[in-house]
Amino acid sequence: MSLKAKNLAEMYEQAAIVYGDRAAFATKQKDKTWKPITYKELYQTGVDLATSLIHLGVKQRDHVGLIADNRVEWIIADYACQLSGSTDVPRGADITDDEIKYILDHCGAKVAFIENVALVERVKKAKLKSLTHMILMDPHEKAPKGVLHINDLIKDGEKLREKGDRKVEERVAGIQPDDLFTIIYTSGTTGAPKGVMLSHENVISQLSRIPIEINPLDRILSILPVWHIFERVFEMFAIYNGSCTYYTNVRALGDDLKNVRPTFMGSAPRLWENIHAKILANVEKAHPVRRALFHISYFCSRMFQGSTYFLTFRKLDLEGRNILVSLGMGIFHLLRWVFFLPWYGLFNASVLERLRLAAGGDLKASISGGGALPPHIDEFFNYIGIPVLEGYGMTETSPVIACRTFSRLVLSSVGPIFPDTELRLFDINSGELIYPNPNKPNGGKGIKGEIHVRGPQVMRGYYKNPEATKKVLKDGFMNTGDIGMITFNDCLKIMGRSKDTIVLSSGENVEPVPIEGKLLDSPLIDHVMVVGQDEKFLTVLVVPSVDGFKEIGITGNVEELSKNQEVEKKISQIVKSAVSAETGFKSFERLQDFRLLPKTFEVGDEITNLFKLKRHVITEKYKKQIADMYRSSK
Amino acid sequence: MNLILLASDVSVLIAQKLAGGTELINKLEKPLLGVLVLVIMFGMGATLNLNDFKVALKKPKGILVGFLSQFGFMPALAFGISWVFQLDPQNAIALILIGCLPAGSTSNMFAYFSRGDLALSISMTSASTLMAIIMTPILLVFYGGLSIGGTESFTTQLGAQMEGGKFVIPVKDIIVSLLVVMVPVIGGMILLKKSPGWAKAAEDTAGFAGILVILFLLASVLARHSDLIVATDWKIILSSILVGLAGFKFGYLFSWLLGLPPRFRRTISLETGIQNGPLAFAIVLLTFGGSTAEKNLLANQMLWLPILYSMFIVITSSVVTLIYRKIGKDDYELYVNEGVQKKLFGPHYRDGMSGPKAAV
Missing domain, CATH: 3.40.50.12780 (ANL, N-terminal domain)
Known part of the structure; x- marks a missing residue:
């Protein structure tokens, strides 16, 4: 209906x-x-x-x-x-x-x-x-x-x-279809806010095309700010389909998940990271037998689901396998699938269901947007049986450009391109068209480029700011400023934000977000920001977690923690061990130094409502600490 | 011995094996079986809260229907199948015994995943376990001694094979072994009262260890006796599958006829079909077996059907659960949504009906 x-x-x-x-x-x-x-x-x-x-x-x-x-x-x-x-x-x-x-x-x-x-x-x-x-x-x-x-x-x-x-x-x-339903001023990490003009046609084009089925029996728990386009369109989508939206907030979330038992929930990566950390903390606290059971279950699920993904053509493919390799892998995965089926069935029922109950137990899917979901968080929720439908978009495209569906749930990707949307990738340096381009190998699949989109969701422009509009909108194509790649299973993979990219003095380009995601896995760390633009190496600013340190017996507010030797020692260990060759990072991505910050990051100041770092603000605020880290190298 | 003449091929083979010194369940497996029953029953106890019982008894219809289905239909179905297929008495009595036993603890997990009612499932399992102390011997004696259509009852048939010409169902021993089995259940309940955290761990461990041990036992027994499967008459195999399936079917139909909601139907269906298999082994070994070679042979022969049943019920209940899960999706979502809205908006709220006026 x-x-x-x-x-x-x-x-x-x-x-x-x-x-x-x-x-x-x-x-x-x-x-x-x-x-x-x-x-x-x-x-x-x-x-x-x-x-x-x-x-x-x-x-x-x-x-x-x-x-x-x-x-x-x-x-x-x-x-x-x-x-x-x-x-x-x-x-x-x-x-x-x-x-x-x-x-x-x-x-x-x-x-x-x-x-x-x-x-x-x-x-x-x-x-x-x-x-x-x-x-x-x-x-x-x-x-x-x-x-x-x-x-x-x-x-x-x-x-x-x-x-x-x-x-x-x-x-x-x-x-009129072209009339604006809203003007949303983007919080923007730099400069004055820009008013994104979105029309009725924009929003209706989204509502009628979102590839997720919801109905009047669905319960949607809402935690993101409604004035943000992702949440707003999701609420409109709930109205469109007759579902009920329940408002909650970060503090009440744990209780409300159990009260409301949501069937869908949309949120930013940071929240999924929090829930992930909480579930793992509970596992660690649990009886050793239960802990062992969890690890066995997760392993079986990973094996079984991994093979399911492969056999249903949902395994991320960035290189384009040849047929023989695919066939060989197919046989391997079929055997693995059959072998793990009964074990998965058993553990899914007895152990993983318990974990899902922490999220109310009825979640059909979690919907993630507003930032890149770290791959291990993505895997975690999918493997414990909560499918993550990650989407990609921006305020300027009201918002969805690509979105996973249940049948096209390719981990580490943001799914297929949204219906009726044209997508082009351009080389960041030369400006050459990469995709779709028949002259490129595989038509341009598997090559990184800057994402440009055209479609019914693209904004009318920035209000009273034709200059800024002209910069991003050309021939109806919106320059997203994101770097992506089309996979061989025709999904979009986001590789980073061209503006976030840190360019080291050696010329190496580093995406800070995966590194930060790795550090945020630690319960002892609340916020981090990797720095190193035009420097020889990367360093990091760290906000220690008051709750995390309390758990291990070190109490104090952020400022006290930042001066505590013990804390410094612990964080030093994490910084060293989290980003290393063993954890899959390249040598120039390693963090050579860090500073503990005396104050946490606040929404509106250092971070946006979607917990995206305002890198310029933080760099400016803590320039002394940053300079200190690079002093010795100069 | 005339004993061998009347029995089916598989019973003959078991007798031959025993004569050659090979027991169906060997010295290693027997204690494991004991541990299995202990652990499973302890785990069941660890889920049992007297308050849950009280709540369940306030709306007794589900439990009542479940009780009738479990102890009314299931034994009758087991008897009916034995009679229709004219099983030899050893297997017939083993099948009837399975029919007269309480529900298995795995039924709770299956009921939960079939979008059934977990509370009803738990109270049905525990109520039937408790009631089994009286019901199992009564029903076993009744159906064992029942003769219809001019054929002799299964106990008489079995008696004719025995040396004394008479076979009596060991009622007293059955009651005693069921009472013994209640000890770990009570232990589990005490643990739950004392330390809910440990009880949770016990429940998980029990479920997990239980399944591991039973898988090990099945694999070990079947590996050592693969020749038995080949020798088993198709009627016996079919009976061991059918008794569970018929239990599912009748449990569902019966609760449907009595107007219970789909969630309860699915629960009662699964509770009726899934019996406590390990308990069947325990009772056969503890009460039908014994000192004499003859009794020992009987116990060995009677064990075969519970083994087959335990193997097939895992598969059939998984399949049935998946089917129930699929067909139950809509009514379950409706039920959950109503439940959530009543809880959050007040007991009088009805979605889609005029709710309380939202004053803005």
Whole structure:
């Protein structure tokens, strides 16, 4: 069952008709009970609020600010924006004062939804010229003078509707496919934020093509910020299919996994790393027999599933095997598959199921996006029986460019190219077309290049920034700035970010992310950043983990830990052993030195909401420590 | 001896082997079998919580239907199959014994993966284990002595082969051995009460060790006696497979007729078909065997069918579980979703019906 809508506003209306009294969203209340809102209620409330917005003077295609974290009022506000034919400009409550000023000013919003009174005060301080109305969203707070309250507007709208106001219907009929449904300002690691203009056509093209089946009985646990495109489209996708989205947060995640028993969950790699680390910590703490059982089970699963992947043509193939080798491997894998089948069956049932219960027990798949998933995390979840559907995309492509499906789940890849999407790879240095190129060996498969895409999901451009737009958009092709390769099983593999790449003075190019992923495996480390641009060798900045050290009996906050000799010794060992020839790293990738940082990385400061490092910010902040590491080499 | 004349080919072969000094289960395997029963029963006890029992008894319909299915259908099916195939009395009584035994502890795992009801499965397994102390001997005596259609009952047939011309089912010994088997169960329960962490480890270890030992025993016995498989009449092989399958089928049908939800049907089906195989070995060895050569021969002959049953039930229940898992997907998802929503949104919430008004 899926809807046929030309824009989001129509989609919301159809969802209300088709899914009516089913729960659409659920949020946890202060007393720990959960409150659902049905599709019908959501739509009705949205229509009422939209009526009020129109009454306030919001015109078709106007921009409306929306500054809040995940909450049901966020969705209601979004409904109201779409139903009034306007465009929302969302941002999380962790917005900085500079961003408030820049974004709300740049988009020219006259009306803005603001989550709470504290934020309202900060917006007031920004003294924005175009902003005339602020709407407070928190139902438990009273609106300060001169600020409207969302609940009052909903009531006003309801009265207007009762009197026969039908402006919403006119607005919805007037929405063009090219109209923007949102402008998302990318947090960007450098420079001023850029407003990504995404149209109704963009988002509908995604909803109708996402190759995952979900239905009204699915429960989706939501933890990423909704204003981020990955989470947002996933929530729209849930609406499109009548599923219910449950809001949680990092602190409550463990409990909520067990309460909600989600069937799908989308998140960034860092969260999967956390869950992975927690499961392993539990295994380590367990009775020796159970620990041994786990290792045996994991081994059997790896053998069995590895062969299953090979036999179903889902093993990553970067070189293109010849037929004889494939045949030989096929026979080997068939025998291995048969041999391990009963053992896998046994251990899967008795041991691995226990691990899956830690994630609620009903996860059909975990969906990872917003950054590269380290290969060992990827393998871990797949082998314990939680398929990982890793996707690849960016805000500018609303967002999906490639995504694994159950039948095309190739580990270490991001799956096949999204339907109706053209992908080209260009040589980073020469700019030569690598893929698709019939003159290249194998048509360009197996060769690295910069990824460019064209398709219905590509943005309309950066708002009021034609220069930046021109830089990335040419002939409808978006330059992603990522480096990738097409595998021989026609999947995309991401090799790194051209901007992240560290170029050593020797000219060697290093992808820091895999190295950092390896270090983050240690429970004693919270954050790391590898540095070494234009230097002779790599070094690393490390934030020690307060919890991790507490486990082994060393207590103290990050600052105290950073000065502790014991801690330094431990971290030194990890840095040496984690990145070595034995763990598969090249000699120039080894870390020659490290510094412990006295403060953790904060979301919004050193890291983005998706836990991506803002490398420039960190480099700037800790330039003293970095310089210190390279002093002796100069 | 007339004993050999009346028996099937495989029983003859077993008798010959015994005459040559080869027991079906050798000196190494016997103690292992004892350990197996001990470990399995201890592990079962370690999952048993008196509170779970109390909860289960509040909604007794599932357990009641399960009880009727386990001790009503299963022995009758075993008897019916023996009668239809006209098995020789040694194998017939062994098959009926399997039918009269409580559910096996692996049934819990299969019920869970068939998207059944784990709580019902556990309470059915433990309730039937407890009830077996009374039910098994009663049913075994009844079906062993039952004669229909003018044929002699299996006990009479067996008696005719024995030297004294009479065979009596060793009721007292069976009760005693079932009581002995309850000791490790109680031990497991005490462990659970004292230390839930260790009980979990015991449960895992028991399940794991149990399966390893039984696989080892099966492999060892079958490797040493591969000639027996060839010699076994197809009727005996078919009976050993059919008794489990019929249990699955009737358990499902019966609970369907009584209007139980699909989850319960799948559970009861599996609980009915999967019997405690190792217990069959233990009872045969402890009660049917004995000091005399004649009794020892009987025990050896009676062991063959439980061996076949244990081997085939692993395969059939795996297949049935996979089928149930597939057909049960929709109703299970509906059930889980309703359960989650009732738990989170309040007991009166019904998805798709008008829920509580969300005040915004």
